Amino acid sequence: MAPSVLLGAWVAAGLTLCMFSFLYKDNPFFRFGEHLYVGISMGYTIVRIYYDVMVKSLYTPVMQEGKWWFLIAAVLGLLVLTRFIPKISWLSRISFAVIVGFGSGVAIPRIISSNILQQVQGTLKPLLGNTGHSLFGMTQVNALLILVGVITVLVYFFFSIEHKGPIQVAARIGIYFLMINFGAGFGYTVMARMSLLIGRFDDLILFASREYGYATLVLLGMIAFGLFMWERGSTAPSGPDRDSRVNESDVPD
Amino acid sequence: MRELAGKLLRMDRRVIFVLIALATLIPLLHPIGFPVRVSPEVKQVYDYIESLPPGSVFLLSLDFDPASKPELYPMAVALLNHAFKRNLRVVGMTLWVTGTGMAEKVVSGVASEYGKRRGLDYTFLGYSPGGTNVIINMGQDLTAAFPTDHYGERTADLPVLQGVKSLRQVNYVVSLAAGTPGVESWYLYGKEKYGFELGGGVTAVIAPGLYPFLDTGQINGLIGGLRGAAEYETLIGMKGKAVAGMDAQSATHFIIIGLILLCNLFYFLNPRTAVRSGSLREAGR
Numbered sequence: 001m002a003p004s005v006l007l008g009a010w011v012a013a014g015l016t017l018c019m020f021s022f023l024y025k026d027n028p029f030f031r032f033g034e035h036l037y038v039g040i041s042m043g044y045t046i047v048r049i050y051y052d053v054m055v056k057s058l059y060t061p062v063m064q065e066g067k068w069w070f071l072i073a074a075v076l077g078l079l080v081l082t083r084f085i086p087k088i089s090w091l092s093r094i095s096f097a098v099i100v101g102f103g104s105g106v107a108i109p110r111i112i113s114s115n116i117l118q119q120v121q122g123t124l125k126p127l128l129g130n131t132g133h134s135l136f137g138m139t140q141v142n143a144l145l146i147l148v149g150v151i152t153v154l155v156y157f158f159f160s161i162e163h164k165g166p167i168q169v170a171a172r173i174g175i176y177f178l179m180i181n182f183g184a185g186f187g188y189t190v191m192a193r194m195s196l197l198i199g200r201f202d203d204l205i206l207f208a209s210r211e212y213g214y215a216t217l218v219l220l221g222m223i224a225f226g227l228f229m230w231e232r233g234s235t236a237p238s239g240p241d242r243d244s245r246v247n248e249s250d251v252p253d
Numbered sequence: 254m255r256e257l258a259g260k261l262l263r264m265d266r267r268v269i270f271v272l273i274a275l276a277t278l279i280p281l282l283h284p285i286g287f288p289v290r291v292s293p294e295v296k297q298v299y300d301y302i303e304s305l306p307p308g309s310v311f312l313l314s315l316d317f318d319p320a321s322k323p324e325l326y327p328m329a330v331a332l333l334n335h336a337f338k339r340n341l342r343v344v345g346m347t348l349w350v351t352g353t354g355m356a357e358k359v360v361s362g363v364a365s366e367y368g369k370r371r372g373l374d375y376t377f378l379g380y381s382p383g384g385t386n387v388i389i390n391m392g393q394d395l396t397a398a399f400p401t402d403h404y405g406e407r408t409a410d411l412p413v414l415q416g417v418k419s420l421r422q423v424n425y426v427v428s429l430a431a432g433t434p435g436v437e438s439w440y441l442y443g444k445e446k447y448g449f450e451l452g453g454g455v456t457a458v459i460a461p462g463l464y465p466f467l468d469t470g471q472i473n474g475l476i477g478g479l480r481g482a483a484e485y486e487t488l489i490g491m492k493g494k495a496v497a498g499m500d501a502q503s504a505t506h507f508i509i510i511g512l513i514l515l516c517n518l519f520y521f522l523n524p525r526t527a528v529r530s531g532s533l534r535e536a537g538r
Contacts, residue, residue: 023267023270024267041351044351044354045350045351048350048351048353048380049350049382052350052353052379052380052381052382053382056381056400056401057381057382060400061400106385106386106389106442107385107441110441110442110445111441113445114440114441114445114471118469118471119465119469121469122465122468122469122470122471146468181461184461185461188457188458188460188461188477188478189457189458190506190509191457191478191479191480191502191506192324192456192457192458192478194273194277194501194502194505194506195323195324195456195457195478195479195498195502196320196321196323196324197273197277197505198277198281198323198479198498198501198502199322199323199324199498200323201274201277201278201281201501202281202323202494202497202498205278205281205282
């Protein structure tokens with residue numbers, strides 16, 4: 001195995017374990033990993049932006065292809081940085097005006113078309129029925145359910161009138177639809193977080209093999225020992241890092 | 254029983270971490286092999302790629318960074334395997350600058366497994382600044398948006414892009430997205446105007462928000478999270494990292510559901526919380 005791959009495996013395993021050490025409590029290993037992650041992300045982004053933006057999209061077109069009008073965009077970009085110089089910071093408004101104007105002009109018609117008109121059409125169309133299809137099939141039941149959900153949720157967010165009588169009933173049904181939505185969202189979020197955990201564990205298991213010099217096991221031992229020493233060396237009285245909410249519930253009413 | 258409930262409610266949260274860690278580790282070390290049921294939205298992406306004749310242009314936009322790798326990387330591997338197996342012309346790119354290196358690695362890695370030649374059978378365009386504006390630019394003139402590919406070759410000279418002037422000539426676009434710009438951006442600024450077919454592969458967190466787009470046909474298929482990736486791997490008959498991870502996924506879900514049920518039960522059994530909820534009801538009256 002190439003030494004660079006081996007080194008990469010040890011670094012990856014070590015930093016992963018540093019991040020996981022936060023599950024015990026906030027500690028220097030976690031802080032080291034966190035700061036390194038932020039620094040490396042930023043460093044990588046700067047390097048890529050230099051080559052992909054400054055060189056590929058500005059220097060080459062201007063200097064080699066003579067596309068001088070690219071400099072207009074570059075100047076607008078530079079004007080944003082005048083925010084740091086109070087005396088001429090007003091110049092940045094020119095750039096922001098272009099960004100906001102262009103962005104809104106491009107986005108608004110498309111969002112209206114896609115997120116409003118087509119969604120309304122998609123909500124109503126299945127209810128209108130198609131030739132040769134039953135008007136009372138499962139598709140129509142689903143469509144009806146979606147329609148009821150959309151209307152009742154909209155009623156819930158309609159604050160210009162008091163929620164009384166039938167409006168209150170509709171708003172209450174809307175809340176149930178929202179709860180189901182939040183539940184589905186939470187379920188998917190749990191799935192996503194577990195997938196990330198599986199991904200990390202997958203790598204840790206791989207790096208625990210003989211091929212990688214038992215990197216995971218060695219580093220796990222080292223970090224555990226380091227945490228133990230850090231706890232011992234800590235002068236502040238330390239107890240189990242309990243959840244504050246649980247502690248609150250312990251207090252007699 | 255109530256005493257026990259009270260004790261369990263005060264349980265150190267690190268016990269839960271250990272339980273979750275074990276539920277993840279054990280199935281990864283000793284796979285159980287739970288069956289993977291393929292959902293219609295994933296099958297639609299597969300079917301569309303199957304329906305494309307060899308030589309069709311397939312654009313894979315890898316709009317994610319290493320933070321979402323466990324979910325989206327297996328999807329990228331599965332989709333690229335399928336596309337190369339079908340002899341499609343593959344064009345890779347990314348709208349996320351931090352994902353450039355990883356995206357290049359997966360495209361060139363899978364291509365080399367199939368003996369595909371860079372520039373002839375596939376290319377990786379890399380990253381271009383501008384986010385959603387890149388999509389608009391590609392719709393007008395692809396070579397203007399990417400004058401050179403990631404390796405510095407002029408895109409206008411690449412055989413793989415012969416006849417592809419803009420997104421209008423692309424047969425199928427799949428965006429593997431972990432946020433914005435992603436699938437929605439590809440629809441808003443690409444498909445709606447330039448008329449190509451669009452599919453999505455997304456992290457589980459943003460999948461629920463894209464189902465309305467699926468229902469209206471704005472996207473033709475959706476691969477959601479690790480589960481979606483596992484379904485796609487099953488469809489192409491390539492059991493990869495996603496299928497391997499599904500056992501652990503199911504086990505952790507089982508633990509979480511169990512803990513939620515138990516904690517709710519203990520909450521109502523606990524004399525202190527029972528009294529409090531009772532007094533709250535009283536106050537409500």
